[in-house]
Amino acid sequence: MNIIDQVPPKSAAADPLGSAAIDVAHLTKVYKQTRAVDDISFSIARGSITGLLGGNGAGKTTTIAMIMGLVLPTSGRVQVLGYQMPQQSERVLGRMNFESPYVDMPMRLTVRQNLTIFGRLYAVANLRERIAQLADELDLSEFLDRANGKLSAGQKTRVALAKALINEPELLLLDEPTASLDPDTADWVRGHLETYRRTHQATVLLASHNMLEVERLCDRVIIMKRGRVEDDDSPEGIMARYNRATLEEVFLDVARGRVKEAAS
Amino acid sequence: MSELALRGGISVNRIGAMILRYWYLLLSSWPRLLELVYWPVLQIITWGFLQTYIAQNANFFARAGGTLIGAVILWDILFRGQLGFSISFLEEMWARNLANLMMSPLKPIEFLIALMTMSLIRLAIGVFPMTLLALFFFQFNFYSLGLPLIAFFCNLIFTSWAVGIFVSGLVLRHGLGAESIVWTLMFALMPLACVYYPVHVLPVWLQYISWSLPPTYVFEGMRALLIDHVFRADLMLAALAINAVLLMASFTAFLALLRSARRHGSLLAGGE
Numbered sequence: 464m465n466i467i468d469q470v471p472p473k474s475a476a477a478d479p480l481g482s483a484a485i486d487v488a489h490l491t492k493v494y495k496q497t498r499a500v501d502d503i504s505f506s507i508a509r510g511s512i513t514g515l516l517g518g519n520g521a522g523k524t525t526t527i528a529m530i531m532g533l534v535l536p537t538s539g540r541v542q543v544l545g546y547q548m549p550q551q552s553e554r555v556l557g558r559m560n561f562e563s564p565y566v567d568m569p570m571r572l573t574v575r576q577n578l579t580i581f582g583r584l585y586a587v588a589n590l591r592e593r594i595a596q597l598a599d600e601l602d603l604s605e606f607l608d609r610a611n612g613k614l615s616a617g618q619k620t621r622v623a624l625a626k627a628l629i630n631e632p633e634l635l636l637l638d639e640p641t642a643s644l645d646p647d648t649a650d651w652v653r654g655h656l657e658t659y660r661r662t663h664q665a666t667v668l669l670a671s672h673n674m675l676e677v678e679r680l681c682d683r684v685i686i687m688k689r690g691r692v693e694d695d696d697s698p699e700g701i702m703a704r705y706n707r708a709t710l711e712e713v714f715l716d717v718a719r720g721r722v723k724e725a726a727s
Numbered sequence: 728m729s730e731l732a733l734r735g736g737i738s739v740n741r742i743g744a745m746i747l748r749y750w751y752l753l754l755s756s757w758p759r760l761l762e763l764v765y766w767p768v769l770q771i772i773t774w775g776f777l778q779t780y781i782a783q784n785a786n787f788f789a790r791a792g793g794t795l796i797g798a799v800i801l802w803d804i805l806f807r808g809q810l811g812f813s814i815s816f817l818e819e820m821w822a823r824n825l826a827n828l829m830m831s832p833l834k835p836i837e838f839l840i841a842l843m844t845m846s847l848i849r850l851a852i853g854v855f856p857m858t859l860l861a862l863f864f865f866q867f868n869f870y871s872l873g874l875p876l877i878a879f880f881c882n883l884i885f886t887s888w889a890v891g892i893f894v895s896g897l898v899l900r901h902g903l904g905a906e907s908i909v910w911t912l913m914f915a916l917m918p919l920a921c922v923y924y925p926v927h928v929l930p931v932w933l934q935y936i937s938w939s940l941p942p943t944y945v946f947e948g949m950r951a952l953l954i955d956h957v958f959r960a961d962l963m964l965a966a967l968a969i970n971a972v973l974l975m976a977s978f979t980a981f982l983a984l985l986r987s988a989r990r991h992g993s994l995l996a997g998g999e
Binding site: 494524525528531532533534535549553556557559560561563565566567568569570571572576579580581583584585586610626 | 736738740741743744745747748751752755756818822823824826827828829830831832833834986989990991992994995
């Protein structure tokens with residue numbers, strides 16, 4: 464397990480001693496006959512960027528949803544910043560945020576109105592200044608007063624990222640943050656995420672299909688398949704073990720069931 | 728931090744943020760504003776002329792002037808109150824925004840208080856013009872009901888919120904496939920709440936069910952006021968007591984349905 468030690472942010476001082484950003488133990492989710500997540504355990508250190516890899520139906524979104532408290536586990540335990548989810552969610556929801564392609568923001572409201580509402584929900588101090596800062600950093604200024612529904616896919620993604628960063632979260636959960644973006648915009652988003660993690664010592668967990676993205680951003684990769692953790696290491700460690708030059712090749716090995724031969 | 732928190736950790740700031748969200752939405756969409764006024768106006772015109780016609784031809788209705796129009800307006804308070812609540816909730820489902828809210832520090836009780844406030848705002852926009860039309864076209868001054876009107880209004884709005892909370896919980900759990908319940912459930916109460924006729928016309932066994940519904944007390948109270956010129960405080964207190972039970976039951980059901988939605992993953996799915 465690759466845990467990177469970082470100086471914890473100030474607000475972490477009151478958290479249970481030595482707690483990880485995310486601690487998942489024997490987590491299982493069963494929908495009727497389907498085991499979407501099957502007895503997974505991992506711990507994510509504060510200040511790290513971890514990639515959650517896996518094909519469609521691997522259980523990535525369900526895992527993230529359980530970490531956020533949007534889905535209740537069938538069994539097992541999730542702790543976020545040292546607090547039990549969802550029982551103690553009130554203590555951490557204001558310190559985390561997320562972005563997902565499965566969730567939109569109100570289309571008829573302008574970007575500024577949307578950010579104002581979420582800023583107030585997260586009790587952001589000096590909200591106007593914060594929105595101006597995000598508009599500057601994420602290049603939103605030219606369409607800040609345009610309805611969200613009238614934006615391009617790339618612009619919408621930047622707005623969703625602005626919403627996810629509005630409260631300067633200690634923990635950021637991202638579900639395919641660059642899906643449907645052109646390479647230039649996707650690269651720009653990755654750059655911004657790297658900067659945010661570095662400047663805020665934030666923890667990032669991102670689910671992605673984009674192997675280059677994971678290679679570039681992540682200190683650690685958790686590969687999921689059919690609801691189980693198939694592998695868990697640094698990108699370099701995983702590529703070395705599978706004797707592959709890229710994560711994409713590893714991903715194909717795992718997806719096509721060539722795991723044992725390749726890893727041995 | 729500009730957070731203003733009340734007892735129990737309820738945040739006025741977060742409630743205000745949600746009201747602002749719906750207010751922005753109303754202002755951004757003239758069809759939404761028009762829809763608020765359109766149906767109440769149509770209702771009052773249709774029923775107002777019917778009342779005028781009946782009053783000219785039936786001695787009883789000539790004496791009991793306004794019972795029909797009064798019932799129409801009070802029914803609309805009940806119906807529009809629930810719709811105002813539920814439509815604001817549905818806006819989150821239509822916008823696929825629910826997960827954003829559920830993952831934010833917004834608490835269910837704050838969300839519900841914001842929806843209740845929006846139901847009052849939407850009701851005011853829809854029903855106020857209706858009462859003016861009743862006054863100018865049919866010489867029925869709704870506000871002449873005086874202080875009893877406050878008792879009628881409170882009881883009806885409490886029932887509308889109880890129904891709104893419950894159906895919102897159903898939509899939360901079952902997705903937009905359950906949306907039709909939002910539009911139709913209140914109509915199931917209509918014959919039992921005795922909006923246009925007194926309770927005693929119902930079969931005896933049905934009267935027991937009718938008296939379990941707070942609106943029944945309000946409509947009986949309205950008829951007592953308009954026909955016999957008597958304010959029945961006993962009816963209003965009984966309605967208030969039943970409403971308190973209904974509100975608690977609906978809130979409990981909402982929390983149970985929210986928990987069930989989390990168990991079944993409905994908060995992320997949101998669709999049908």
